[in-house]
Amino acid sequence: xxxxxxxxxxxxxxxxxxxxxxxxxxxxxxxxxxxxxxxxxxxxxxxxxxxxxxxxxxxxxxxxxxxxxxxxxxxxxxxxxxxxxxxxxxxxxxxxxxxxxxxxxxxxxxxxxxxxxxxxxxxxxxxxxxxxxxxxxxxxxxxxxxxxxxxxxxxxxxxxxxxxxxxxxxxxxxxxxxxxxxxxxxxxxxxxxxxxxxxxxxxxxxxxxxxxxxxxxxxxxxxxxxxxxxxxxxxxxxxx
Amino acid sequence: xxxxxxxxxxxxxxxxxxxxxxxxxxxxxxxxxxxxxxxxxxxxxxxxxxxxxxxxxxxxxxxxxxxxxxxxxxxxxxxxxxxxxxxxxxxxxxxxxxxxxxxxxxxxxxxxxxxxxxxxxxxxxxxxxxxxxxxxxxxxxxxxxxxxxxxxxxxxxxxxxxxxxxxxxxxxxxxxxxxxxxxxxxxxxxxxxxxxxxxxxxxxxxxxxxxxxxxxxxxx
Ligand SMILES: Nc1ncnc2c1ncn2[C@@H]1O[C@H](COP(=O)(O)OP(=O)(O)OP(=O)(O)O)[C@@H](O)[C@H]1O
Ligand SMILES: [Mg+2]
Numbered sequence: 377x378x379x380x381x382x383x384x385x386x387x388x389x390x391x392x393x394x395x396x397x398x399x400x401x402x403x404x405x406x407x408x409x410x411x412x413x414x415x416x417x418x419x420x421x422x423x424x425x426x427x428x429x430x431x432x433x434x435x436x437x438x439x440x441x442x443x444x445x446x447x448x449x450x451x452x453x454x455x456x457x458x459x460x461x462x463x464x465x466x467x468x469x470x471x472x473x474x475x476x477x478x479x480x481x482x483x484x485x486x487x488x489x490x491x492x493x494x495x496x497x498x499x500x501x502x503x504x505x506x507x508x509x510x511x512x513x514x515x516x517x518x519x520x521x522x523x524x525x526x527x528x529x530x531x532x533x534x535x536x537x538x539x540x541x542x543x544x545x546x547x548x549x550x551x552x553x554x555x556x557x558x559x560x561x562x563x564x565x566x567x568x569x570x571x572x573x574x575x576x577x578x579x580x581x582x583x584x585x586x587x588x589x590x591x592x593x594x595x596x597x598x599x600x601x602x603x604x605x606x607x608x609x610x611x612x613x614x615x616x
Numbered sequence: 617x618x619x620x621x622x623x624x625x626x627x628x629x630x631x632x633x634x635x636x637x638x639x640x641x642x643x644x645x646x647x648x649x650x651x652x653x654x655x656x657x658x659x660x661x662x663x664x665x666x667x668x669x670x671x672x673x674x675x676x677x678x679x680x681x682x683x684x685x686x687x688x689x690x691x692x693x694x695x696x697x698x699x700x701x702x703x704x705x706x707x708x709x710x711x712x713x714x715x716x717x718x719x720x721x722x723x724x725x726x727x728x729x730x731x732x733x734x735x736x737x738x739x740x741x742x743x744x745x746x747x748x749x750x751x752x753x754x755x756x757x758x759x760x761x762x763x764x765x766x767x768x769x770x771x772x773x774x775x776x777x778x779x780x781x782x783x784x785x786x787x788x789x790x791x792x793x794x795x796x797x798x799x800x801x802x803x804x805x806x807x808x809x810x811x812x813x814x815x816x817x818x819x820x821x822x823x824x825x826x827x828x829x830x831x832x833x834x835x836x
Pocket of ligand 1: 414416417418419
């Protein structure tokens with residue numbers, strides 16, 4: 377369970393998150409939508425501690441992410457993250473990309489790490505690319521590699537930050553399929569996305585961010601069928 | 617009229633001594649590279665991530681190493697420190713000066729290398745639970761190393777050649793040894809001609825080895 381209370385985040389004097397309260401229970405798929413600059417990416421960074429926060433708290437399974445005594449590296453093993461920019465490690469093969477963290481963070485043996493990596497790559501349909509370097513992979517394949525790399529740490533939560541928005545349209549489908557598969561398997565997911573189809577079909581709940589405020593949250597039917605806030609109505613009509 | 621008679625026998629007889637001195641040259645160059653890489657990395661990271669006096673010191677180091685004659689740097693470690701009572705052996709003087717110089721040059725190369733790696737690489741590594749140390753040693757630095765690989769090769773060649781200045785502080789590396797032997801036999805030209813060939817061969821071996829190593833290391 378992820379519990380966010382009164383979360384405020386500033387970049388210098390710019391208030392990017394203005395007091396967010398949000399609970400994400402185990403097993404839920406939550407989509408986050410909203411205009412560019414509304415603070416969606418920042419929310420994910422604050423959840424896994426990549427950005428410090430100024431007020432409030434984020435707890436993951438009861439552990440405060442931003443508390444002094446927290447072992448953030450250990451906590452992050454519970455939360456996989458996939459970013460908008462493809463960031464496979466270019467100097468490592470697909471297999472090595474995925475095996476690296478299990479080996480050096482979880483201290484798995486070389487053979488075990490390779491096993492895990494092979495399984496995860498097969499899982500996202502890259503079983504035939506084990507020894508290929510990322511430069512020889514398409515954007516869609518690199519994003520699936522990033523998903524496999526995160527999953528290899530056996531996380532309880534997955535955070536997706538617009539995993540498909542830098543992709544050519546014809547490559548979006550394969551990445552969304554991998555995410556869908558994961559959702560079907562019961563993974564707890566927070567997905568920042570511009571793919572309204574995905575948000576509607578796959579998520580349990582959808583939340584709309586507007587200028588650093590969590591303006592509306594509800595089931596896909598509520599958000600897309602009966603949006604209450606004026607900003608959300610405007611946002612939805614702007615993207616249709 | 618050109619009436620110099622070449623006598624190659626003395627220099628050929630001292631060839632083993634010269635080759636041995638060549639190894640000393642190679643050793644001091646290699647050691648100074650290792651020290652230079654470690655300090656250069658540190659200087660680059662300090663200049664990018666720290667503020668205040670430590671950063672100023674690092675910047676001063678880089679500026680001095682890059683913008684003053686290498687010979688002056690050598691004399692500083694030899695006669696400069698000697699004047700204030702710090703006496704070091706010729707070997708240590710040359711090693712210090714070379715390391716100082718290499719570190720300064722490499723720091724700039726490393727800095728450029730680090731800046732070429734997108735921030736997202738560090739974020740991705742940290743998001744997998746890697747510590748800062750692991751992220752740098754396993755993800756960032758290997759990529760930087762590839763970017764600076766050729767400048768690094770040039771730097772070791774430069775270190776080999778610059779070490780010849782060592783003879784001016786009494787260091788018996790390849791040039792110092794040549795000087796000593798040549799002045800005993802008065803076959804100055806022959807000695808330095810042969811030594812030039814030895815330098816040339818050393819440099820060619822380094823460049824060849826570097827190319828082979830690159831082919832093995834960088835398959836991406
Ligand atoms: N490192 C940073 N330093 C300063 N300001 C930042 C930084 N990162 C983001 N911001 C600002 O914070 C605000 C929220 O950014 P964020 O990236 O969270 O938005 P977003 O909702 O993810 O937008 P997008 O859909 O474009 O990705 C923006 O105004 C952005 O300019
Ligand atoms: Mg964003």
